[in-house]
Amino acid sequence: MIHVCYCFHDKTGRYAKFVGTSMLSLFEKTFAPVTVHILHDDTLTPDNRDKLLLIAERCNQIVKFYNVAELCSDKLNQMVRMVPVVEKSRVSVGSFFKLMIPQIIPRELDRIIYLDADILFNLDVSELWNIELGDKIFGVVTERANGIGTFPVSRDGFVKPEDYFNSGVLLMNLNLLRGEESTILDGVKFKAEHLQYKQFDQLIFNYCFATRTLKLPVKFNRFVGRARGKGEPLDEKIYHYAGVALTLETSDPFNRLWFSCFMRTPFLDVEVFGRIFREVSNLCNLLKDRSLNVAVGMSDKDRAFFVAPTQLDAVKKFFAIRDDELIIPAENEDSLRKLLDAMKTFKGDKIFFIMTEIFLKRPFPFDLLTKAGFVAGKDFINGWLLLSDKKGGAPYNSYSLVKAL
Missing domain, CATH: 3.90.550.10 (Spore Coat Polysaccharide Biosynthesis Protein SpsA; Chain A)
Structure with a gap:
């Protein structure tokens, strides 16, 4: 046995x-x-x-x-x-x-x-x-x-x-x-x-x-x-x-x-499909809320971008960035200081799109922005969440649906 x-x-x-x-x-x-x-x-x-x-x-x-x-x-x-x-x-x-x-x-x-x-x-x-x-x-x-x-x-x-x-x-x-x-x-x-x-x-x-x-x-x-x-x-x-x-x-x-x-x-069993439906409905509502938050956050504000030089051309294309919009290259630790300084200078006037999912081989430190008093959706947006996987964004991971089975 x-x-x-x-x-x-x-x-x-x-x-x-x-x-x-x-x-x-x-x-x-x-x-x-x-x-x-x-x-x-x-x-x-x-x-x-x-x-x-x-x-x-x-x-x-x-x-x-x-x-x-x-x-x-x-x-x-x-x-x-x-x-x-x-x-x-x-x-x-x-x-x-x-x-x-x-x-x-x-x-x-x-x-x-x-x-x-x-x-x-x-x-x-x-x-x-x-x-x-x-x-x-x-x-x-x-x-x-x-x-x-x-x-x-x-x-x-x-x-x-x-x-x-x-x-x-x-x-x-x-x-x-x-x-x-x-x-x-x-x-x-x-x-x-x-x-x-x-x-x-x-x-x-x-x-x-x-x-x-x-x-x-x-x-x-x-x-x-x-x-x-x-x-x-x-x-x-x-x-x-x-x-x-x-x-x-x-x-x-x-x-x-x-x-x-x-x-x-x-x-x-039959309940599995109901749970999946509810989870998908929640995801759809989350996407709608995010879209609305972007629209509200952009009200009366200009855009600014924090983006790695290697991704700049693609981001310019996807977001139709104008020549007069602020771009801060994400290159090194000093770039992060420049971002924080710019966010302080233009607080209330610009909303910053963070287009660097990985910064210096680590996930971008969004907590650093919140600790500095900036608010997600109001002062900055995780721009990668707006991109489909075909445009270089993170592919959707359906593990949350698996858990709901």
């Missing part, structure tokens, strides 16, 4: 579909019997629980549920008190459920595979399960194996860059982990003292165990964004749709792989 584990907090009720889709791909690609262990809290609705059970039943597999809020309330509350920002973070308090796997999973199990919800299987998980860990705590795929640059925690010397791993797929040695409860709590304390690092469970596990892992081939946790960027064909791998890698563009083979699985889960 192969044992795998998912952990999640589902405040919107829309997260369970990712777990269900991942489960179905796991079951369909694996010939051995599998038991799925799900660590959750009271945000798992009865309807979503039934859908997850149905997926397992249809595939003649097993799923078990563990309410962390009931089984480990004291430990969970202690961690949340230590790091209260977790409740408002993108990953949610569910990231701490992962830290409790060794204590919650039955003690007769000496190993388990942990999986993030945005994992999809295109290989038999037996390949991963049959790897011997020996005296290692985790089997991992490093971030470097996926071509990811150095993380701040590595630059600061806490974890070697070559050891820093992604926590989305973990082959866990439960026998060893059960003796490391105090070590993990020290990791939580480290997170509490280093809030500048964005990661939660991944940071904690790396801080505690980065030197005690077995490094695995990248096929066991291949980032979709990286595979897509390199033009890789679909292969026998475990795919990780990290970030906003999953969109509705089904001509993309990686998106198509996920949706072909999702459509065979009970999470595809």
